[in-house]
Amino acid sequence: MISLLAALPPGAIFFYFLATVVVLSAVGVAIAPNILYSAFALLGTLAGVAGLYLYMGADFLGIAQLLIYVGGILVLILFAVLLTNRIGEMNITNLSAGLIVGAPAAVAVIALLIKMALGTAWPVTEVVVAPTTQRLGDAFLREYLMPFEIASLVLLMALVGAMVIARRAAKEGNKKRVVATEIGK
Amino acid sequence: MSGFLQIGLTHFLVLSAILFGLGLLTVATRRNAVAILMGVELILNAAALNFVAFSTYVQGLVTGQVFALFIIVLAAAEAAIALAIVLSIFRHFHSIDANDTSTLRD
Known part of the structure; x- marks a missing residue:
């Protein structure tokens, strides 16, 4: 395990860490039983995407994402959650219906997009970080x-x-x- | 193995595909209007990530970042309007369950 970590270039470790945070918290947004937990999981996704922008050298965009999404939109969403849910019935309004139909459809879409991403020869150029x-x-x-x-x-x-x-x-x-x-x- | 270690365009495309699928799942299965809005934010983030990845790895310019900034601006406007509508619906129906607000269908 440690030798595998040592073999990874530092940038790759950073990417896989951010990708794990983004995917896990997005799963939390999708299936958390409590709407408030979904809202807090969204924090992880948005901050992780900001980190990925920084990873690609998009410094201004990463900070803008952090300021506007995490500082603005997420707070707005939290306000809406707290204003529209009576605390006692918070679980009831968030039951996910149709997960049996929705999950296979989502998996199919993901598989199709990944197949396309892996199967296409993208004209990649040298990355210049400035x-x-x-x-x-x-x-x-x-x-x-x-x-x-x-x-x-x-x-x-x-x-x-x-x-x-x-x-x-x-x-x-x-x-x-x-x-x-x-x-x- | 070296292709797996060298982070490139494909990594970002796969990640953004997963993010998009999860956003789709959220929009499709949730009945809470605010949760549906969160799914839309996930989808918008996946699209913006794709824009930035393509402009960084394929084009080498900042055009994709310009688009991502426009996406952020529109997401902010959309969130403000949608949450005002959600509050309005909540005052009217005393619920934001998408199944309850079907007066027009009935």
Whole structure:
């Protein structure tokens, strides 16, 4: 075991460690019985993917992934989990249905993609590791200026839209509930 | 054996395929709306990982990283909207089980 570890180049050890973290926590997201455990397992996946970005020399992207996904989206998801689950019935709303059908389908998709990844002769070039921040800034402000500006517009609309949806629900929650029960009858 | 030890494009493609499959499994089997959203995040991460791997190992440029950053931005917008909708659904139905919110089908 130790001789195998010594034979591995340090980069490979790092990769296999990160890959194990990513896959195991993704399995946790998929099959954890408690939705809160799924949310915390997602932390491992997102942080592991950030580590893999750093492994490939994408320094800016790795840090951005850590900041936005782990610091932003994951916290948002945790808020949603805690706001929408009454603690007592947390297990009940998360029972996975159709695992018997879903698991073979997922395995088939994975096998197909792996077969394609291994069977194709990709035109691989020499990897050059260099700081990417300057090149990314150049790309964003020259080639991809239009998508960049549209992305900021999309973010603004999403921000306002999310606020409007959440507030309207709070204001008209009672009224809608009455209407819904009347329709139900 | 040396191909197994030398980390290359194929390693990342296989890893991202596994990540994508697990995300698909989450979306397909979970009934909790927030858990379905987590599965979507897994799928988006698998796609972004593929973009970065291809741009690093095949092209040698940062184009794939630009796409990955756009994916992160859109995922943030999507998460904000989806969670607002989830909160709205929860206030309306007192549940976020995807099987309960079938008023339109009935």
